Each structure stands twice: as C-alpha cells, then as structure tokens.
Amino acid sequence: MAAAKRISDEPAFVLHSYDWSESSLILEVFCRRQGRVALVAKGAKKPSSNFRPVLLPLQPLLVTYTLAGDGTADIHSLKGAEWVGGHVMPTGDALLSGLYLNELLLRLLARADPHAALFDAYAGVVRVLASEHGDALEPVLRSFELLLLREIGLLPSLDAQTMTFAPLQATARYTLVPEGGLRISSDADRAGLPGRQWQALQRALDDAASYTATLRACVPVAAELKPQLRALLQYHCGSPTLRTRQLMIDLQSL
Structure with missing residues (x-):
C-alpha cells in the first residue's frame, strides 16, 4: 500500500x-x-x-x-x-474584526483553491489587529475586503461604470451596488465616492504591492466604503447575516 x-x-x-x-x-x-x-x-x-x-x-x-x-x-x-509567533492574540474590537474576516473566508473561498497573495494580505491584517494601532482598524478591514472580492472575481473594475463601461468622471459620484456594480450615485444612495477616488483604489489594487497600496488608498475613504462593501459581501455570502456581523450589531446596541 x-x-x-x-x-x-x-x-x-x-x-x-x-x-x-x-x-x-x-x-x-x-x-x-x-x-x-x-x-x-x-x-x-x-x-x-x-x-x-x-x-x-x-x-x-x-x-x-x-x-x-x-x-x-x-x-x-x-x-x-x-x-510561528510574532504577535499576541488580538482583543476587543480587533478580535471581533479578525473573526469577521475568518467568516468571510469560510463563506467565500472554495476548498483546495490556493490564494497565496490573499494569504499574505491576511497575515498582514492579523499583525495589525494584534498591534496597538486601533486607528488603522477600519482601513485595514476595507482593504482586505477589496482584495478578497478582487481575488475571487467578485469585484467589478473600479475605473469604469460596470453596465456601460463608460469611464469615470473625476468629480462625479459613483456607488458600488450588489446588483449593478459601479454606477452613478442617485439621490437614494446613502454612500458614494468621487470618480477620482474609485480610480485611485483601482490603481492600488493593480499595484505590485497591492496590500500596502490598497491600505493607503482606503485611509481617506474607509467610512464611505464600509456600507458599500458590506452590502456587496452580504449579497455574495447569501443569507443569513454573517454571525460575527450580527454580534457586532448586537454589542453596539447594548
């Protein structure tokens, strides 16, 4: 045998x-x-x-x-x-954020499908979560969400309108929506970004050092990205609501 x-x-x-x-x-x-x-x-x-x-x-x-x-x-x-060592276990909000990322990987990654670049980005995020840099938490999460969606083919190009392929205008506002990708923001959209910021995010994702470049690009727009990326991720994860996400909501309501 x-x-x-x-x-x-x-x-x-x-x-x-x-x-x-x-x-x-x-x-x-x-x-x-x-x-x-x-x-x-x-x-x-x-x-x-x-x-x-x-x-x-x-x-x-x-x-x-x-x-x-x-x-x-x-x-x-x-x-x-x-x-391997190198850092301690994250605590508090950082721990919950790490468990949230773990749940995303469980929901969205197929078995036996390697993603070495995504693994390296995840390792970098975990190091930040275990550090004292609490102010970096939101940009780090947004950058990993973008990298994850791009790595598994669920992120549309961020330098053109998804349905029409029309290039973005620098000062016009656009919103990323689950059903239609990147589109011109409407009055009903609660979040959006100017075209120049979406274009900056796309350049960062295309950079050879995409993790650090995307992290830097997310710093000024993390708050606006959060509801758009969360809606897109939940759409692809399906029902029910992510367990860690629901736990965060419940804790915030206490």
Whole structure:
C-alpha cells in the first residue's frame, strides 16, 4: 500500500474549529499553498495534547498533515502544528474584526483553491489587529475586503461604470451596488465616492504591492466604503447575516 502523501510545514491560520468527538476537533484552515482545507485534529481537546494551546484563530502556524485516500477527500489528518509567533492574540474590537474576516473566508473561498497573495494580505491584517494601532482598524478591514472580492472575481473594475463601461468622471459620484456594480450615485444612495477616488483604489489594487497600496488608498475613504462593501459581501455570502456581523450589531446596541 502506498504511503499517504504528506504536506509538511505549510504556513496556515485556523479559521474555525468544530467538535468531532469528545476529544477531537475538525479544523477549517487557510493555508498559503493549499488554500482552505479541513483537518481532523485527533485528541486535540485532551488536556495533555500538544495541539491544545496551539490551534487558535488569528495565530500564524506551520502545519503538517497527511492527505486522506487519493487526496480528494474532504477531511485530512493533522499530524503537527507549530506556532510561528510574532504577535499576541488580538482583543476587543480587533478580535471581533479578525473573526469577521475568518467568516468571510469560510463563506467565500472554495476548498483546495490556493490564494497565496490573499494569504499574505491576511497575515498582514492579523499583525495589525494584534498591534496597538486601533486607528488603522477600519482601513485595514476595507482593504482586505477589496482584495478578497478582487481575488475571487467578485469585484467589478473600479475605473469604469460596470453596465456601460463608460469611464469615470473625476468629480462625479459613483456607488458600488450588489446588483449593478459601479454606477452613478442617485439621490437614494446613502454612500458614494468621487470618480477620482474609485480610480485611485483601482490603481492600488493593480499595484505590485497591492496590500500596502490598497491600505493607503482606503485611509481617506474607509467610512464611505464600509456600507458599500458590506452590502456587496452580504449579497455574495447569501443569507443569513454573517454571525460575527450580527454580534457586532448586537454589542453596539447594548
């Protein structure tokens, strides 16, 4: 019998975990080279398990696992996990924001579909969430939402009107809507941006260093982008409302 194929020292983040038995967990993991994969961590809930203090969300890991069967199975076996270190667990609003991004990745990324550039951007976002730079939280979230939508082909071009392909006018206002892409803002639109700012966002997304360029471009427009991107993301995620998003709303209403 051929030995099971092993994936070794794969950069990864745990997105979510589920109880599998009294002592084991099923993990949803975002890997740099393998994409989103499901792993069973046998015995991970035991107090003596080496996995127990390591398999946490928003922490950079190196994981080793073996592929089940011919590699096409849905769940593979975790054999090792090492904390890479570099930052502490985010807390407060930063923690909720990180869990929100994890839920987006779970909803929108297909299994075994690698996105190395998106993984690197996610790692950069997590470092910011774990830092003391609370003022950067909104631009960081907006930049990752843009990069995620663009990476999976759900973001229209931001330098032309989606339905007509007409170029944007620098001073005219445009709104990004789920059903129609980028269009001229109407009186009913609660948010919009001048054409020059949409064009700046598109240039940033096209930049070789797209994460840092997009983060800078989001700084002056983060508040206006938020409702537009949230509506677009919810549209593609479908019902129900994102659990982390609903939790944020409930906490704000207390």
